[in-house]
Amino acid sequence: MDERTYLLRSGSNRFGAIDFQSSPEEYVPRDSAPAPLTELLSAADIVEAGGDLSYELERALLSGTAMGGARPKAILHDGAREYIAKFTASNDNFPVVGAEAASMFLAERAGIDVASTRVETVLGRSVLLVERFDRGDRGERVLAVSALTMTGLDELQARSGSYVDFLDSLRMNRAPEGTAAELFTRIAFNMAISNSDDHLRNHAALWDGTKAVLSPAYDLSPMRRSGETASQAISYDRKGARTNNFAELLSVRNLYGLSEADASGILERIQGVIHDNWEDAAEHGRLTSADKRLLWGRQFLNPGTLYGFNGH
Ligand SMILES: Nc1ncnc2c1ncn2[C@@H]1O[C@H](COP(=O)(O)OP(=O)(O)O)[C@@H](O)[C@H]1O
Ligand SMILES: [Mg+2]
Structure with a gap:
């Protein structure tokens, strides 16, 4: 792939405000829209009822493979708000999700400006939900x-x-x-x-x-x-x-x-x-x-x- 193709195929969900587009006038996001947060929270019911999870969630939740970065992750939305969901890798015997959540909590108590987090348990696995600070309340992109x-x-x-x-x-x-x-x-x-x-x-x-x-x-x-x-x-x-x-x-x-x-x-x-x-x-x-x-x-x-x- 040459550099131009590489940039033009990068995810529109990427960190920060910059996205690469072929047209200077028309904005066409490339990724499929993030899955709704409710899909994660009701994943157990969906799976039990024989339904399908979105590709991203299925990979992060069920197969535990990494999606870039060290840990399996998925981007989710709740209305216009976006979250990064960080999962435990299936072979992990260290409480990574809980330890990270506890740390984020303590950092806030220590007066550090910190992304807000919460922990959910889905299909027996802990998931850390981190609110994205590079997207605004209406989904606008922050530099x-x-x-x-x-x-x-x-x-x-x-x-x-x-x-x-x-x-x-x-x-x-x-x-x-x-x-x-x-x-x-x-x-x-x-x-x-x-x-x-x-x-x-x-x-x-x-x-x-x-x-x-x-x-x-x-x-x-x-x-x-x-x-x-x-x-x-x-x-x-x-x-x-x-x-x-x-x-x-x-x-x-x-x-x-x-x-x-x-x-x-x-x-x-x-x-x-x-x-x-x-x-x-x-x-x-x-x-x-x-x-x-x-x-x-x-x-x-x-x-x-x-x-x-x-x-x-
Ligand atoms: N709250 C957040 N808002 C926006 N971007 C974030 C946030 N948390 C992480 N990121 C971006 O996502 C990348 C991966 O997240 P990170 O928490 O560092 O995962 P990992 O544990 O896999 O390194 C970060 O390097 C950063 O660019
Ligand atoms: Mg990191």
Whole structure:
């Protein structure tokens, strides 16, 4: 396929506002319309009655194959609102959906602007519904770019850029005051939930024609880990620091324009919020007590994250 064909065959459901069209005058979306949310919620009844699910849902729900990205996904709509439904892969023995939902809940409690989520159980499998922030209430498209695009890095460099490169690109595009502190907060939060998959495609910015702002946070997924050492996917300073550790992050606070008191305050707040809201978060994620035992102190607030910080 040449480049032009490739672009013209890309999905109209793609992230952000840009869609590729052959006519400059007439807009013809290519994908079949997203399935309604009700189809997902009543999937069990549909299947039981011998009915057919839409192709996308059938693949994501029944065969558990990945549809691009690491996890099976489908786009659904409820009126003009669009959702990304993220499913558990059938061979998964880690509560990915519940852990992600709990994390999104905790992030919101920690004051992070975050995409809103809820968990449904369909045909015995948990599904995470994430509201799309790149579509408006009437389905209008919102200009959005990944941090990978913002930093101008190549596809293969998604894991070699840094949070500081992303911050530079936001500042160059007139990001509002407070952006650096918000980014610092998100790094700390990713550490606190063991999200070591925080690469440049898992961050994004919205563009309103004059300035870039951080998009709501998404894909806050605790990763499997054993022991107390873990690394972030990208560096949080200019020298390649990636260690999952609050004290290490605190030592580079100047890059984010934060005083020691402000930076420590952010880290303490995150630790406190996760600690105090864990039960509610687990409920939001429909985690079982076994899931909770597995995750607490390992993915959530691992001692390695806190080591050297505030008397730990
Ligand atoms: N709430 C959202 N609104 C708009 N786009 C999103 C949202 N969440 C994710 N995306 C887009 O979908 C892509 C895949 O979603 P993500 O949650 O990162 O799945 P995965 O776990 O497979 O990486 C993201 O890289 C981003 O471009
Ligand atoms: Mg992702």
